[in-house]
Amino acid sequence: MSEEGEPSDRKKYEFRKVIEDLKDYEGSGTQLVTIYIPADKQVSDVVAHVTQEHSEASNIKSKQTRTNVQDALTSIKDRLRYYDTFPPENGTVLFSGAIDTGGGRTDMITKVLDSPPEPIQSFRYHCDSEFLTEPLENMMADKGLYGLVVLDRREANVGWLKGKRVEPVKSASSLVPGKQRKGGQSAQRFARLRLEAIDNFYQEVAEMANELFVPERGEMDGVLVGGPSPTKDEFLDGDYLHHEIQDKVIGKFDVAYTDESGLYDLVDSAQEALADAEVMKDKREMEEFFAELNGGELATYGFEPTRRNLVMGSVDRLLLSEDLRKDVVVYDCGDQEEFEFVDQRADTPAHTCDDGSEAEVAEREDAIEHLMNIADQRGTETKFISTDFEKGEQLQSAFGGVAGILRYSTGV
Structure with missing residues (x-):
């Protein structure tokens, strides 16, 4: 999916790094404060809330915890002064507290995340021994836009799966008569009228789905259809959907309910198919890489060779685990x-230059940022590859997590 306004690979990685850092922090007792502020929340209201929490913190029995919580709230209040009436687009998240640094010592930190990848849905104040990062982690989860259809011969519902969020949009009820015919009607005539009513209802459901899905067909990753058998099979086999939407159907699933709750049941039933569809993008990249590795000349791998090709401008796509x-x-x-390519938690190693002299350390930085900076300068696209499938895991284990598909052969 390539939605307008979707954060870049660099932005996603930067957010992911911040989240990982925040998850590593621990506080003694409930003294790490997290505040999620949606874009429509007035800053003055947040300041009033923080002021109230600061006052109530005076009742905390532990002097150290009381001091740390109040210091964190004071720091947050100071940061809020930088905003006007409302926070930035998509809202903002503030983290502040005294984190354990070992040996009984603490260090006060305050971090601010403006305009996260998705809009913050509601105001949240959280005080615990850990920062609250789950809402941000959900934002960074694999995204997708899927059309949802659930139907039987009585009712139907149509909606979206956006990331992990199900959005019911349209519903319809049918006029299909039951299987028992009314008195005075021949069995043949009743069966014909019932089939016509079923056909009309399928057309109505398809019209609902087409009106919703067709304008977004270029952004959609797929369509899921659910319901009892044989209803969903009749609907799909009858080619009621617009041909471009029909082509995007990635699966049909048995679902007992066809009201709004059925949309959620459909997503639950389709988890395996959704995971396969999401990881297929990564699989295609790795299949192309292995094809070039085994029979072509447009593969590079390992940190140093890939970096040299990046500097030359010969890398079309940079593949990073x-x-x-x-x-x-x-x-x-x-x-x-x-x-030198080293583990992030390892000490900086001594290095002997090619001429035998002792080297001086000029810089140490995150390898992904280092490579992405070069890629950005050379117009190279960066792809992050999941390790949730065999070839993705091989990129990490066998190729050091760094590879590329070249624009042209370089012999490097």
């Missing part, structure tokens, strides 16, 4: 720079 957690250490070796 989502589980890559490495740093790049840049060493000053006189008239040139040399590099």
